[in-house]
Amino acid sequence: MTATQPAVRATLEDVARAAGVSLATVDRVVNRREGVRAKTVARVEAAVAKLGYRADIAAARLARGQTFRFAFVLPAGSNSFMTNLTEQVQRTADWLAGQRGFIDILRVDVFDPDVLAGALENLSPAYQGVAVIALDHPRVRAAIDELAARGVAVVTLVSDAPSSRRLHYVGIDNPAAGRTAATLMGRFLAGRDGTVAVIAGSLALRDHTERQFGFNQILSSEYPNLLALPVIEGRDDSKRTRELTAALLARHTDLRGIYCCGAGNRGIADALEASGRGREVVWIAHELTQYTRRFLVRGTLDAIINQDPGHEARSAARVLIAHCSGEPISSDQERIRIDIFLRDNLP
Incomplete structure (x- = not known):
C-alpha cells in the first residue's frame, strides 16, 4: 500500500497551463480586471474550478509588502x-x-x-x-x-x-440572552411568588441594557407571579456588587431570584453564601469563568448564559x-x- 501523498496547492502557473493562456491573462481574470475576452474568461474559470485554485492572500500581501x-x-x-x-x-x-x-x-x-x-x-x-x-x-x-x-x-x-x-x-444577541435568562428563571422558580433582582454593570453599556430589557419582557409577560425589581448598577465591581446584593437580601425577604447581566459575580456569591440563602435564591449569571464555574459546581449559581x-x-x-x-x-x-x-x- 502506498502512502497518501499530501495535496499540492494549485498555483496561477498551473491554471495558466491548464487554460492554455499566459500568466498575465490568468492574473487579470482572477483579479476581475477588464480586457479579457469572454471565451478566455470562461476557459480560465473552468481551469480554476477543475484545479481547485484558491488565492494565497497572505502570500499576496507579503509580495506587495502590505501589512x-x-x-x-x-x-x-x-x-x-x-x-x-x-x-x-x-x-x-x-x-x-x-x-x-x-x-x-x-x-x-x-x-x-x-x-x-x-x-x-x-x-x-x-x-x-x-x-x-x-x-x-x-x-x-x-x-x-x-x-x-x-x-x-x-x-x-x-x-x-x-x-x-x-x-x-x-x-451575541443580547435581548435574546436576557429573554433566555428570564425563561430559565421562571421555570426554575416553578410558580413561586416573589421578587427578582436585576444587577447590571452599567446601563450605559448597551449589552447590559438589552439583556435587562429582554429579561423584563419575558418575566412580566409570562411569569406575572414574579416582580422584577428596579435594576441596580454594580459597575462590574465585586466589592460594590457584594454590598448591593447584601442590601437586597436584607430588604427583600421575598427575594426569589437574582439575574446578573454584567459581572461582579464574586460579590454576589459572597453575599448569598453569607446570608445562608445560597440554595434558596435562584441565581443566573453571564460568562463562564473560573469563578462562575466554581459557583455553579458548588450549587450557589444555577445557570450561566455564555458567549465564547x-x-x-x-x-x-x-x-x-x-x-x-x-x-x-x-x-x-x-x-x-x-x-x-x-x-x-x-x-
Whole structure:
C-alpha cells in the first residue's frame, strides 16, 4: 500500500497551463480586471474550478509588502470575562501575524464615555482598524464616526453602538440572552411568588441594557407571579456588587431570584453564601469563568448564559482583515451563539 501523498496547492502557473493562456491573462481574470475576452474568461474559470485554485492572500500581501495594524480597545480592571477575552485576543494576535496583521491591546475605562471617546479620538493614524468594547453614548458614537470618516474600520465587540458608523458588531444577541435568562428563571422558580433582582454593570453599556430589557419582557409577560425589581448598577465591581446584593437580601425577604447581566459575580456569591440563602435564591449569571464555574459546581449559581471570547476575538480580527483586504466574510462563521451551561453540561 502506498502512502497518501499530501495535496499540492494549485498555483496561477498551473491554471495558466491548464487554460492554455499566459500568466498575465490568468492574473487579470482572477483579479476581475477588464480586457479579457469572454471565451478566455470562461476557459480560465473552468481551469480554476477543475484545479481547485484558491488565492494565497497572505502570500499576496507579503509580495506587495502590505501589512495591517489593528487596535483592540478593552476594559481596564479585573473583570474575569474581559481577562479571558484579552487572553484570547493575544492568542489571535499570534495567528493574525501570519496573515500580515498585527494587534495592539489598549486598556481603558470603558464605563467612562469621556475616557473611552478620548482614547478613540487619540488613536495613532497607524491603525487601519479598531475593535472596541463600545458604550452607546453620543460622544463615543461621534468618536467612532470620526474614525470611520478617516477610513478606519471599527468593529464593536461584546457591546454595540448600532447607530454609529461602525462596520460590524461581534457579539451575541443580547435581548435574546436576557429573554433566555428570564425563561430559565421562571421555570426554575416553578410558580413561586416573589421578587427578582436585576444587577447590571452599567446601563450605559448597551449589552447590559438589552439583556435587562429582554429579561423584563419575558418575566412580566409570562411569569406575572414574579416582580422584577428596579435594576441596580454594580459597575462590574465585586466589592460594590457584594454590598448591593447584601442590601437586597436584607430588604427583600421575598427575594426569589437574582439575574446578573454584567459581572461582579464574586460579590454576589459572597453575599448569598453569607446570608445562608445560597440554595434558596435562584441565581443566573453571564460568562463562564473560573469563578462562575466554581459557583455553579458548588450549587450557589444555577445557570450561566455564555458567549465564547475566543470566537469573538477571532471573529473581530477576521472581519477587520477581510475588510482591509477587500475580501468577503461568512455571516454564518461570524455569528456568535448563546451557550447555556448548567452544572451537568460544563465543558
